[in-house]
Amino acid sequence: MLEVKGLRKVYRSGTREVEALRELTFTVAAGELVCLVGPSGCGKTTLLRCIAGLLEPTSGQVEVGDKAGLAIVFQEYGRSLFPWLTVRDNVDLPLRQKKVPRARRRQLVDEALTAVGLAGTESAYPWQLSGGMQQRVAIARAVAYEPSVLLMDEPFAAVDAQTRADLEDLVRSLWQRLGVTIMFVTHDIDEAVYLGQRVLMLSASPTVIQDELTVDLPAERDQLHTRADPRFTALRTRVYEQIQLAKVRTGTASGAAGELSSADR
Ligand SMILES: Nc1ncnc2c1ncn2[C@@H]1O[C@H](COP(=O)(O)OP(=O)(O)OP(=O)(O)O)[C@@H](O)[C@H]1O
Structure with missing residues (x-):
């Protein structure tokens, strides 16, 4: 489980202050898959970094139970994998740091690579793989770690549409199989509705939770039928409207988003 209470983040550099997060309070229950969606620059990355410590x-406060049980998948797979390590060693590294015994490490790495469809690539280097495959390695690394909470920061933003659809289905199947708690951050409304059990909509910076939506679509989802479901369309319309509202509100505010005037401080 993940609990965020009254979280506020103000960046300070010199005399300039930017209030990125104003007040965020929400809970993600154990085993839940929650998507966070919001306009560009609304503080999604700031929030994830605060949660990850x-x-x-x-x-404000963040409670994640055991911090050691947290894993993150970043957007930039190219920068999150070590190019000088093989696929196996990349997935294995956090397990070594966690001091997992060698035989168990081998088993966890094999299982994770099989789960993401990469069995047989153990001895390849990341740069020998496609972007989608590299992101699978990053997911395998997170899964092998056996986290209780998995944070995903726009993990599919840099891959092509077909690969993205496959990776979305991979995340849902891993989540259903492993029972891990997932907080998935995306700027893609359709992705948020397709993946989540719940969608939290963030306002523009300085960020609050603008609205929340329970995704009452069947648990068994597939790219073709779920996205063609009239309920899916209704849900995405609601999220879209809220995000537009968030943008309009910022547009009418004076000054740059999140920039604090002396009267606000
Ligand atoms: N180190 C920093 N110093 C000052 N301001 C920052 C810093 N990092 C982020 N910000 C500001 O905080 C706000 C939120 O930034 P953040 O990167 O968390 O947003 P985001 O939602 O992840 O953006 P995007 O959707 O474009 O990836 C922005 O106004 C940004 O300019």
Whole structure:
């Protein structure tokens, strides 16, 4: 389970202050798959970094149970894999750091690579693989770690549409099989509705939760039928409208988004 309470983040550099997150409060239940969607620059990455403990919040709290049980898949697979390590060693590295015994490590790596459809590529180097395959390696690395919470930061933004659809289905099947809690951040409304059990919509920066939606689509989803379902269309329309509203609100506000005037401080 993941709990975020009153999270606020203000970036300070010199005399300039940017309030990226104003007040975020939400809970992701154990085993839930929640998508976060919001306009560009709304603070999605800031939020994930605060949750992962990579960034200190200005105020508020994040509770993830065991921080060691957290894994992240980033957007830029090219930068998250080590080019000088083979696929096996890339997936194995966090397990070594976690001091998992050798035989168990071997088993976890094999299982994870099989689960993402990459059995047989163990001795290849990341740069010998396509972008979609590299992102599968990054997912395998996260899965092999056996996290209780998996954070995914726009993980499919850099792959082509067909690969993206395959990877979305891969995430849903891994989630159903492993029972892991997933927080999936995306700017793609259709992706959020297709993947999530719930969608949290973020406002533009300074960010609050603008709206929340339960995705009451059947648990068994497939790219063809789910996306053609009238309910899917209704849900995506609702998310789209909220995101548009978020943009309009910012457009009418004075000053740049999130920029604090002295009166606000
Ligand atoms: N290190 C920093 N110093 C100052 N301001 C920052 C810093 N990092 C982010 N910001 C600002 O905080 C706000 C949120 O940025 P963030 O990268 O978290 O948004 P995002 O939703 O992930 O963006 P995108 O959708 O474009 O990837 C933006 O206004 C950004 O300019």
